[in-house]
Amino acid sequence: MKIEVASSAGFCFGVNRAVDAVYRLLEEGKKAATLGPIIHNPQIVSDLKERGVCVVERPEDTPPGAVLVIRSHGVPKSVTDRVAGLGLSCVDATCPFVKKLHDLARCAGEEGRTFLLFGDSGHPEVQGIIGHCVGEHYVIKDALELQNLLENNSLLANKPLTVAAQTTFNAQEWENTLKTLKKVCTNAVVFATICNATAKRQKEAKALAERSDAMLVIGGRNSSNTAKLRDICAQYCPTYLVEGADELPAFEAGTRIGITAGASTPASIIKEVLVTMAEVNNNELNFEEMLEESLK
Numbered sequence: 182m183k184i185e186v187a188s189s190a191g192f193c194f195g196v197n198r199a200v201d202a203v204y205r206l207l208e209e210g211k212k213a214a215t216l217g218p219i220i221h222n223p224q225i226v227s228d229l230k231e232r233g234v235c236v237v238e239r240p241e242d243t244p245p246g247a248v249l250v251i252r253s254h255g256v257p258k259s260v261t262d263r264v265a266g267l268g269l270s271c272v273d274a275t276c277p278f279v280k281k282l283h284d285l286a287r288c289a290g291e292e293g294r295t296f297l298l299f300g301d302s303g304h305p306e307v308q309g310i311i312g313h314c315v316g317e318h319y320v321i322k323d324a325l326e327l328q329n330l331l332e333n334n335s336l337l338a339n340k341p342l343t344v345a346a347q348t349t350f351n352a353q354e355w356e357n358t359l360k361t362l363k364k365v366c367t368n369a370v371v372f373a374t375i376c377n378a379t380a381k382r383q384k385e386a387k388a389l390a391e392r393s394d395a396m397l398v399i400g401g402r403n404s405s406n407t408a409k410l411r412d413i414c415a416q417y418c419p420t421y422l423v424e425g426a427d428e429l430p431a432f433e434a435g436t437r438i439g440i441t442a443g444a445s446t447p448a449s450i451i452k453e454v455l456v457t458m459a460e461v462n463n464n465e466l467n468f469e470e471m472l473e474e475s476l477k
């Protein structure tokens with residue numbers, strides 16, 4: 182078995198910052214609650230639960246005396262307004278790259294521009310961004326949907342447009358949508374908002390999948406960036422999404438396995454997977470070295 186770990190596998194800056202914020206509150210002896218799971222990772226969520234951190238769906242449900250942490254996905258403005266109205270103590274760990282999208286959404290409306298956001302309308306990050314719009318706006322999932330929108334709304338092509346993408350939007354799909362957009366829309370200002378961490382991770386995953394016999398993508402099943410990595414890799418070789426070492430499939434001897442992990446996968450889980458793989462491979466894998474490489 183030959184294993185190669187993508188150099189950008191695992192936690193991104195924004196997720197790291199949000200998870201750190203919760204652990205810091207606990208270190209300071211404070212009670213904490215998170216608005217939704219802080220991260221799409223069941224192990225971290227259950228570790229926090231054991232330490233008394235509860236996950237609430239609405240600011241109103243925050244236990245008395247707890248500091249409410251807003252996760253890296255961010256929230257609509259109406260939610261921060263409610264937090265303030267309730268007088269809750271709050272740490273806003275919205276990723277600064279997502280905050281930039283909140284500003285773009287708001288400014289577009291204030292300047293009379295239509296805001297086009299490419300992304301998944303059901304994703305909390307997108308719902309958060311849209312919750313900062315103050316004017317006409319659309320969420321579009323791909324080039325085909327853009328084409329349909331432009332055909333059904335002939336005035337849109339000539340309107341002043343502010344165009345951006347969800348931070349985890351597929352980089353290739355973004356290129357496709359921009360090609361369609363630039364052919365038709367004469368007055369669009371386009372912002373490159375796909376997060377570098379995502380673009381880098383997706384590019385490396387693709388390159389690794391191309392030279393591997395099989396790919397392992399480690400991450401939560403409800404993490405959209407992990408799912409995107411799986412979809413990209415699956416175009417090039419059989420790909421397995423696992424949440425942890427207990428879900429590892431059996432690989433034939435001699436298989437070249439590439440490993441990547443979503444932005445919300447902690448180093449400890451990647452390590453656990455590598456240790457287990459080393460064990461089934463008679464400890465012939467230098468997982469410490471691989472892990473260090475991947476987390477540089």
Ligand code: F3S
Nearest residue numbers: 193195276278348376
């Ligand atoms: Fe932020 Fe990029 Fe992570 S937008 S949350 S650093 S994937």
